[in-house]
Amino acid sequence: MINIGLLEKVFSKQEQTQKQVQKSIEGYFKMLNAYSPSFTTYEGGIYEMELTRAAIDRYATFCSKLKPEIQGSAYKSLEKVLQFKPNPWMNTSQFIYRIATILKVNTTAFIVPLYAEDYETITGFYPLLPQRTEVIQVNGEPWLRYYFQNGQKAAIEYSRAGVLTRYQYKNDFFGDGNGALSPTMNLLNIQKQGIVEGIKQSATLRFMARLSQILNPEDMKKERESFSKENLSADNQSGVLLFDTKYADVKQIDSKPFIVDAEQMKIIQNYVFNYFGTNEDILQNKYDENKWNAYYEGEIEPFALQLSLVLTNMLYTQKELAFDNAVIFTANRLQYASNTTKLQVSSQLFDRGILTTNQVMDIWNMAHVENGDKRYIRREYAEISTINNTKGVENIAADQGQGIQEPPAADTTNTAKED
Template sequence: MGLIDKIFPKKAQEKEVEGYFKTLTAYNPVFTSYAGGIYEMELTRAAIHSFASLASKLKPEILGSAYKNLEKTLQFKPNPFMDTTKFIYRLATILSVDTTAFIIPLYARDYETIIGYYPLLPQRTEIVEVNGEPWLRYEFSNGQRAAIEFDRVGILTQYQYQDDFFGSGNKAMNPTLSLLDMQKQGMEEGIKQSAMIRFMAKLSQALRPEDIKKERERFSADNLSSDNDTGVMMFDAKYSEVKQIDSKPFIVDAEQMKLIQTNVYNYFGVNEDILQNKYDEETFNAFYEGKIEPFALQLGLVMSNMTFTTKELAFGNQIMFSSNRLQYASNKTKLEVSTQLFDRGILDTNQVMDIWNLPHVENGDKRYIRREYTEIDKIDYDRGGDTDADKKQQGIQEFGNTATDTGTEEN
C-alpha cells in the first residue's frame, strides 16, 4: 500500500469518466504543474521560503461545536506524514510556485468523517464529469491516477483570471527568470575567462606546429608559473611582441541587478528586510497585512467550506488561522498592549503570556477589570446615589450634621 492508497479511498478512485466538465470559459478545466525554474532560482526560492516560513506559524482554530475534535489534529498533525508547520509551509510553497494548491480531506472508513487533511502536488489535474457531477482527477509524476468529488476538495488559487477553477500560473515571471539566469551565466563565464588566455605572444620566425606548442609551454613555465616570483617577464628575440590581454566579460551592473531584484520582490510581495530577517514591527505588520493575512483568510475559508455543511456554516462553525503578530513588536509596544487590554478585561492572563512568549499558568483564562471604570451615565450613582430618595436622605444627613455642629458651638 502506497501513499496514494492512504489518501484516496478506493471508492473515490474507481469511477467512469464521461468527459471534461464544461466551464464558462473556452479553456479546458485542466491544470498542469509549472515545469519552469521558478523554485530553482536562488532569489525566487528565498522569497517563497520567507513567505512560507512565516505563514507556517499561523495557528489553526475551529470555532463552533461541529468537528471540534479536529482542532488538536489541525494544530499538531493534520495527517500521518507531517506536522502543522510542514502542512502550511508546503501549501504556501505550492501556491507560490503553481498558483494553485489542493487540500485533500482524509476520511475514516465510512468516507464521511474527516480525520485529517493532506496538501496535494499532482503533475496534472483535470475536472471531469461523473454522473453529471464534477470530479477532480489527478495524475502524479509516477504515473498513478486518482479521483475525488470536486466539492470535497479545497482549492487555493492566486492570479486566477482565465480559468474558472485554477490560477493562471507564473508565466509573467519568465522575463525576470531569464535575466536572473543570464546574470548567473555571465558571472560564471567571467570567472572562466579570467582564468584562461591572459597573454598573446607573436613569434618573429616561422616554426612547425609541434615547435610552437613546445615554445608556448616553455614560455608559460618560465614566466607565468608560480616559480616566477620576481614579477618580471623576460623573452628573447624569438618573439617580436608579447601583449597582455585585458578580458572584460559583460556582467549586469549593480543598478540593473537591483532592478531585477525589485521585480522579484514586487511579484512575490516581499522585500530585502523580510528575506534577511531584519524586519521591525512596522515592516512585519505591513508584510502580514499584504501577504500572510490574505493567505490565512483564503485558507480558512477553503478549509471551512470543504469541512462543514451549509447548515453548520450558518450556525457559526468555521476554521480560521490566526497569528500572534505582537511577538514581532518591541517590548515597549508589548507592555502597552498588555497593560491596556488586560485591566479592561479584553485579554486574559494566558493571552498576555502569549504576547511575551511565556508558558500558560493555572487559571490563566480568567479576565479582570479595574473597578474604578464605569459607564458615563452611572457616575453619580456610583459615587453615592442619583435617585430622589438618595438625594433626600443625603440632605437630611447634611442638615442633622449642621444642626449638631451649631448646637455645640452655642454651648
C-alpha cells in the same frame, strides 16, 4: 512525488468509489468559457532559481506560523489535530508550508480530506501535488481527477476537495499559472550565465608576449608552454619574470572580473519582488514591525483567509455554517513588534481587562502561568452606570484581583431622591 503506498492510504476510503467513477464518467464538466477544465503543473523551473525560491520560501515560512483554530462546537475535537498533525505524514508547520509553496509555484493547490471508516467523518487533511488535474462529470456533478508522476490516478468529488488559487481569471476552477514571470526568469538565467562567463574570460589570460621570429604553430605551442612553466607555475617562487631576446615584447594583462551593472541587477530583482509581493528586507530578515505588518496584510493574511474558507467549506454543512462554525488561522503579529510597542500594548490592554496574563505572555513569547486566564482592570475604572452610586464603585474596587465582576445594578431609588 506521491508514491503508490501513500496514494492508496490517502484515497483508501474511496477505493470502491474510484471504480464507480471510471464507469460513470460522462466527459469533461461543461464550463462557462471555452477553456478545457484541466490543470498541468508548471514546468518552467520557477522553484529552481535562487531568488524566486527565496521569495517563495520566505512566504511559505511565514505562512507556516499561522495557528489553526476551530470556532464553534462542531468538529471541535479536530482542533488539536489541525494544530499538531493534520495527517500521519506531516506536522502542521509542514502542512501549511507545503500548501503555501505549491500555491506560489503552481497558482493552484489541492487539499483532500482524510476520512474515518464511515467515509463521512473527516479525520485530517493532505495537500496533493498532481502532475495534471481534470474536472470530469460524473452523474451530472463535477469531480477532480488527479494524475501523478508515477502513473497513478485518483478522483474525488469537487464538493469534498479543497482548491486554493492565485491569478484566477480565465479558468473557472484553477489559477492561470505563472507564465507572466517567464521573461523575468529568462533574464535571471542570462544574468547568471553572463556573470559566470565574464569571470571565466577575464581570468583566462594574464600575460601577452610577441615572439621576435616567425614560428610554425607547433613551435609556438611549445614556446607558450615553456614560458608558462618557467615563469607562471608554482615552481617560480622568486616572483621575478625573466625572458630572453626571442620575446620582443611581454605585457601583463590587468585581469578584472566581469560584473553585471548594479542598476541592471536591481531592475531584474525588482521584477521578482513586484511579482511575489516581497522585498529585500523580507528576504534577508532585516524588516521592522511596519514592513512586517505591510507584508502580512498584503501576502500572509489573504492566504490565511483563503485557507480558512477552503477548510471550513470542506468540514461543515450549510446548517453548521449557519451556527458560526468555522476554521480560522490566526497569527500573533505582535511577536514581530519592537519591545516598546509590545510594552505599550501589554500595559494598556491588560489593565483594561482586554488581555489576560497568558495573552500578554504570548506577546513576549513566554510560557503560560497558572491562573493566567483571568482578566483584571485598574482600580479607578468603573462602569458608567455606577458613577453616581458610591456603593457600586466601592464594590468594584473591592473586587480587584478577582477578575472582572458583574457590577451591581444602579440604585435608582437613591438617584430619584437626589433628583
